[in-house]
Amino acid sequence: MSADDPSPTVAAPPWAWRARILSALHGDIPHLPRFAGELGGTVVVLYHAHEVTNGWCPGGTLGEVAEFIRAAHDVGLKAICYYDSTLVEERFPRRQRDRWAKRDREGAPRAHQPWHLRVRRHVMCFNSPWSDHVARVAADCARVGADGLFMDNPDHCLAGGESCFCENCRREFRRRTGGDLFEASEPERAEWMGHCYGEYMRKVRDAMRDAGDEDEPVVTCNVSGDSAIADPHRLRPYQNVLFRETFNRPGLGGWEEDLEMDLLGQMPVWSILTELPDNPSWHLPGRAAAELEPFLSRALEAGVCPMVWTTIPSHDPDAPGFTGHSLLEDEALAAVVARHFRGRDGA
Numbered sequence: 379m380s381a382d383d384p385s386p387t388v389a390a391p392p393w394a395w396r397a398r399i400l401s402a403l404h405g406d407i408p409h410l411p412r413f414a415g416e417l418g419g420t421v422v423v424l425y426h427a428h429e430v431t432n433g434w435c436p437g438g439t440l441g442e443v444a445e446f447i448r449a450a451h452d453v454g455l456k457a458i459c460y461y462d463s464t465l466v467e468e469r470f471p472r473r474q475r476d477r478w479a480k481r482d483r484e485g486a487p488r489a490h491q492p493w494h495l496r497v498r499r500h501v502m503c504f505n506s507p508w509s510d511h512v513a514r515v516a517a518d519c520a521r522v523g524a525d526g527l528f529m530d531n532p533d534h535c536l537a538g539g540e541s542c543f544c545e546n547c548r549r550e551f552r553r554r555t556g557g558d559l560f561e562a563s564e565p566e567r568a569e570w571m572g573h574c575y576g577e578y579m580r581k582v583r584d585a586m587r588d589a590g591d592e593d594e595p596v597v598t599c600n601v602s603g604d605s606a607i608a609d610p611h612r613l614r615p616y617q618n619v620l621f622r623e624t625f626n627r628p629g630l631g632g633w634e635e636d637l638e639m640d641l642l643g644q645m646p647v648w649s650i651l652t653e654l655p656d657n658p659s660w661h662l663p664g665r666a667a668a669e670l671e672p673f674l675s676r677a678l679e680a681g682v683c684p685m686v687w688t689t690i691p692s693h694d695p696d697a698p699g700f701t702g703h704s705l706l707e708d709e710a711l712a713a714v715v716a717r718h719f720r721g722r723d724g725a
């Protein structure tokens with residue numbers, strides 16, 4: 379098989395098929411026995427990056443990441459590290475940022491400021507050495523025991539409405555297709571970028587496998603909405619878990635419409651319900667529990683592995699990251715999660 383062919387479909391580790399997933403912060407280390415015991419969690423996704431972050435995920439050191447993973451493993455939890463696969467902030471070294479940036483038609487690097495942050499995010503092109511950089515970060519995580527990597531924000535490489543026109547993309551497009559990137563239609567470019575994202579995931583997975591003990595580390599990316607890049611079917615040969623972030627959208631159909639039910643059974647499907655940004659009410663007593671109850675019930679019934687925010691994410695640009703609202707202090711929410719995670723298949 380040549381390097382240009384999609385890799386064969388990759389297997390998921392057995393534990394990924396029956397995952398009950400909780401988000402975690404480094405400060406949650408003392409609570410991990412409760413995650414695995416009372417709450418019935420089997421996997422934690424750690425939001426604590428030892429390398430450049432995106433202005434939202436808390437940052438720290440590799441030693442702290444290692445400390446967390448050891449504590450998770452001690453109580454039988456698998457640990458997945460969060461990393462932004464597309465965006466960096468100002469602290470990322472300027473020289474690399476400029477050389478590895480996504481570029482528009484005129485050759486200008488792309489940046490944007492999301493509504494929920496005060497910082498500018500620089501969009502990186504994964505056909506540049508940025509993908510090698512992320513593979514090194516992933517290998518660091520694997521070396522300290524990570525069981526996988528969760529790659530966020532793949533669709534942001536279309537931020538600005540068009541895909542990338544950097545010299546790496548132009549050269550790679552010509553090499554693979556014989557065509558000129560500028561002459562292709564945007565749907566053609568977006569589909570091609572989707573395959574490139576898959577190759578990027580393969581690079582990350584190979585780096586983790588070489589550096590760590592896991593033969594099949596979980597490598598997945600955040601699919602939310604109808605992303606032209608992270609189409610779950612196109613990425614099927616490259617990722618071993620499908621991860622869907624979903625939302626309750628009144629009048630527009632619920633989270634169930636987001637799930638790729640035809641892929642259930644072919645690969646583990648992990649899904650998280652996130653509070654809608656314009657309805658930040660999950661801190662109200664009982665509210666998060668009330669919204670998560672039907673989500674957890676129907677997800678498990680359908681064979682989907684649910685993930686729950688242990689700490690509710692913030693939508694406040696003046697307080698990026700996470701709120702102070704945690705299920706560890708919300709008895710109603712903890713009871714709902716424990717009942718579903720520890721029931722039937724999760725027992």
Ligand SMILES: [Zn+2]
Pocket residue numbers: 479480481503504505506542543544545546547548
């Ligand atoms: Zn590019």
